[in-house]
Amino acid sequence: MSTRELNYWLTTAEIRRADLASPVPDRVDVAVIGAGFTGLSAARTLAKRGATVAVLEAETIGWGASSRNGGMVLTGLKLGVNQLLSRYGRELAQRMYAASLDSIHCVQRMVDEERIDCDFSRCGHLEVACKQRHFDDYACQAEVIAREFRHQIRVVPRSELGHEIGSAIYYGGLVDEFSSGLNPAKYVAGLACGAMRAGTKVFEKTRVTKIVRAGRDGLTGWSVSTSRGQLWAREILVATSGYTGSISPALRNRIIPIGSYIIATEVLSESLARELSPRNRMIYDSKNYLYYFRLTPDRRMLFGGRAAFFPESTSTIRRSVAILGRGMTGVYPQLRDVKIEYVWGGTLDFAFDIMPHAGQRDGIYFALGYAGHGVAMATWQGEKVAEMISGEKPDNPFREIPFPSAPLGLYNGRPWFLPLAGAYYKFLDWVS
Numbered sequence: 001m002s003t004r005e006l007n008y009w010l011t012t013a014e015i016r017r018a019d020l021a022s023p024v025p026d027r028v029d030v031a032v033i034g035a036g037f038t039g040l041s042a043a044r045t046l047a048k049r050g051a052t053v054a055v056l057e058a059e060t061i062g063w064g065a066s067s068r069n070g071g072m073v074l075t076g077l078k079l080g081v082n083q084l085l086s087r088y089g090r091e092l093a094q095r096m097y098a099a100s101l102d103s104i105h106c107v108q109r110m111v112d113e114e115r116i117d118c119d120f121s122r123c124g125h126l127e128v129a130c131k132q133r134h135f136d137d138y139a140c141q142a143e144v145i146a147r148e149f150r151h152q153i154r155v156v157p158r159s160e161l162g163h164e165i166g167s168a169i170y171y172g173g174l175v176d177e178f179s180s181g182l183n184p185a186k187y188v189a190g191l192a193c194g195a196m197r198a199g200t201k202v203f204e205k206t207r208v209t210k211i212v213r214a215g216r217d218g219l220t221g222w223s224v225s226t227s228r229g230q231l232w233a234r235e236i237l238v239a240t241s242g243y244t245g246s247i248s249p250a251l252r253n254r255i256i257p258i259g260s261y262i263i264a265t266e267v268l269s270e271s272l273a274r275e276l277s278p279r280n281r282m283i284y285d286s287k288n289y290l291y292y293f294r295l296t297p298d299r300r301m302l303f304g305g306r307a308a309f310f311p312e313s314t315s316t317i318r319r320s321v322a323i324l325g326r327g328m329t330g331v332y333p334q335l336r337d338v339k340i341e342y343v344w345g346g347t348l349d350f351a352f353d354i355m356p357h358a359g360q361r362d363g364i365y366f367a368l369g370y371a372g373h374g375v376a377m378a379t380w381q382g383e384k385v386a387e388m389i390s391g392e393k394p395d396n397p398f399r400e401i402p403f404p405s406a407p408l409g410l411y412n413g414r415p416w417f418l419p420l421a422g423a424y425y426k427f428l429d430w431v432s
């Protein structure tokens with residue numbers, strides 16, 4: 001069987017389709033743009049507080065990164081802990097790290113409250129060192145995280161790494177038992193059902209094309225043009241992540257869309273699966289240009305990475321089969337003769353400071369910039385921004401940091417520099 005260019009997770013999930021016949025409402029309290037983790041988590045929270053909410057989605061529920069990701073529910077942030085401390089100082093960095101831990105609880109709470117059958121499991125994550133120097137830094141990282149953030153992670157020396165991974169190429173590892181795994185398509189489907197049960201209306205195939213300030217009945221608000229008609233909203237939340245476009249130019253100019261690609265093998269035997277990942281961890285390596293991998297609940301090896309820096313297209317997806325296949329057998333020679341059944345890609349959202357950002361800009365609420373670390377953080381940010389919109393004052397340290405645009409303003413949403421960035425990261429991986 002040849003490889004199917006299809007998101008494997010979607011073959012396992014039933015995502016309730018929104019009613020395409022009903023027109024968009026004339027007026028809502030909040031229009032949420034984007035039906036991924038951020039938008040749906042926010043919509044659920046808002047609707048539970050009594051707001052009328054319309055989620056406007058250009059494609060279908062979960063169409064963006066939320067159904068396509070590795071399903072790794074990870075602690076921490078993309079930025080390393082030492083950089084976090086030196087850039088933001090102790091107090092803010094501690095609140096950020098605490099938020100990352102709280103975001104895991106937030107996902108678990110969603111799963112429990114909405115009874116989402118998405119194979120959520122507190123299986124922990126394993127980072128593996130590609131160089132001795134990377135491993136040497138692990139003890140320091142574990143010490144900083146214990147001292148500054150009161151969180152325990154465990155260094156695994158090379159001699160004991162066989163208990164964690166069936167690969168001989170790494171110099172050691174770092175385990176965080178707090179991290180979790182899930183099936184992202186089932187999770188986003190469950191979040192959508194939860195939001196709809198709370199009273200949210202979701203409109204699929206409804207692309208927002210323009211947002212203009214417009215008062216109504218003495219209230220300030222927004223006129224929202226969509227491919228299925230016009231509506232008026234008191235507030236707007238942009239939750240479009242790596243797919244952010246021209247409707248919100250200030251956000252688009254602050255977010256770099258970067259492609260990430262995944263292959264999934266055929267179902268493996270129980271013994272081979274246990275040999276590859278004896279503790280069923282969510283695994284990623286220590287490179288900038290990194291690989292991330294895990295077993296699926298039905299025992300496929302799911303192996304992801306940046307096979308191309310550009311957002312997904314038919315050609316980058318096609319090329320990924322060979323590139324990621326080589327990467328996978330480099331890690332696991334045992335998989336040399338195993339069939340790759342699925343390949344797909346999706347778009348990540350990197351801010352120029354590699355941090356998540358949330359808040360209000362020009363009157364419009366937003367939350368994005370998860371940098372490949374968004375399963376938990378997007379769910380959490382959705383809740384926090386919804387609380388803000390409801391007039392509460394949730395602690396959200398990511399609101400307080402500057403949201404930089406491109407150096408010298410050399411960016412208008414077209415990432416012309418991605419091939420250079422790709423080459424630069426490969427160079428860094430070579431020298432560091």
Ligand SMILES: Cc1cc2nc3c(=O)[nH]c(=O)nc-3n(C[C@H](O)[C@H](O)[C@H](O)COP(=O)(O)OP(=O)(O)OC[C@H]3O[C@@H](n4cnc5c(N)ncnc54)[C@H](O)[C@@H]3O)c2cc1C
Pocket residue numbers: 033034035036037038039056057058059060062063064065066067068069070071072073074206207208209239240241242243244245247260261262304345346347348367368370371372373374375376377378
């Ligand atoms: C291949 C891949 C692997 C990943 N792996 C992991 C992982 O293992 N762990 C982890 O923590 N994170 C991972 N991530 C990141 C994570 O998936 C994202 O951070 C998260 O899903 C972002 O959710 P979101 O709701 O903000 O955005 P998305 O899920 O991307 O949703 C945005 C939506 O906005 C819609 N939209 C855009 N413009 C408009 C418009 N004008 N009108 C209406 N709708 C619009 C899009 O159609 C899209 O559905 C991965 C991402 C990718 C791509």
